Amino acid sequence: MLTDLVSVVVNTIILGSIYGLVAIGMTLIYGTLRILDMSQGSMVMVGSFIGWGVLVVAGWNPILAILAAFIATFGLGALTQLVSVQPLMKRRNAIDFEMVTFITTFAVAMVLTNLALELLGPFQRNVTPVIAGGLSIHTVDLPYQSVAMAVVSIALMIGLGLFLARSRWGMAIRAVAQDLDAARLMGVPVGKLYPLTMGLASALAGVAGVFLGGLYFASPTAGDLPLLEALIVVIFGGLGSLPGTVYAAYAIGLIQAVAEAIVSVTWSLPILYGVILLVLIFRPYGLLGKPSEARL
């Protein structure tokens, strides 16, 4: 029982941190652009292949894999914004912007998934662990590699928080999220800021992809489940609320893991979604979301 609980906590922190990375990016995008970016799953997928390519095919080191995934998915995310969102920006008040961009970013996701299928085939690529060894706590094995993933994920989340809180461009992102007109009057170039925001969020998803590829495998559909998980985390935490997203990422992991440890694996998902359903019935705007438009 103690063994179970320790492994529950450990797994919650590791998986919650990685999924939190994807979810926090979606929250950043929703808070700033008011869109649910369905291409974030493909950024995870692209990240997983970059991890596989750098680590397995090229045999380079993991820091390089993380950097490469960050940079490549940053560019891809910024490009996705320019292609599938920016052209609609001017007419955002005349159309159902949230719905249309939901579809256009989904279209980008489909293109990326099928590109991966075409170029790399429908295979699951194993990424062998690159950091050997591990800790053992109460007979629970804790690979150093998983610890490193959690540490880097948490560091990235803290880094994003500091960037938003302190830096000139981070503050500009929050300003745009809270009052677009006022931000423009301050001189914030929204035409640059939107691709920057989507690039940043995608880069976090890309890094999460490297980690998830290491935990499971790289494949053209590697981003599907993370996208769904992130969507649930984002809505459960309250659309547009960064702290809410972080809490929700760990809460969901914890609920699922506790249900697994105490009841059974079969019942862990029904219990998780039961709890989510209850919370959303009583707080339709999520844990820390706001009924109004106050965001980020």
Place this chain on the structure above:
Amino acid sequence: MSAPMLEVEGLRAGYLDTTVIRDLSLTVAAGEVAVLIGPNGHGKTTLLRAISGLITPDAGQVRLDGEDVAGRPAERISALGLVHVPQGDGLFAEMTVEENLMMGAFPAASWRARRRELGRVYEQFPIVADRAAQRARTLSGGERRLVALGRALMRPSRIMLIDEPSLGLAPVAIDAVYEAIAALKHGGATIVLVEETFTHIEGVADAVHVLESGQIVASGPFAELSVDPAIVETYLGSL
């Protein structure tokens, strides 16, 4: 003779298929405080938004120190030294007062000097300094207005547009706001001010323009227009 600081010529602007501003022309000299007066819903706010680029004019020119900026986006016009304090203050509600002020210094050149400018604003508005760490949404209406004015002072500007600074404030708060505007005037600022009535502008207005149905129907010095019975009675109720 240098170009006027602001020259609006033949401006037409509005929203979707509603034209609010029709063929409007307006000239504001450097160092002048021009006040646009008129009843609600006749285009004062729309005019300011068209000048600052928040809405794109349908026709006409907006020359800022001789340079036509009509049709450029707000962020580009802002970078040329136009500061617009919008109706309702436009504060970032979830940011602290200090963060709001720092956003006023967003352009790269001003950002480097933000600490010094913060000190200057705090000195001028001690009440804003007291609230520095509070989120903007927790402030009273009068405090918010002062933060909005303070934020406008965080960077050097060539012209300031201020939309109804007295709106929704208690008399004592209005006095504080107009004290600040008078200080700006004495500092030589060029200002376009929007108000609904003559009540508060006596100490600051150089020229007054009466705006009705999207057009300027009367212009003149404050002393002249404020005693013109036709104008006072028709548009503005009591003085």
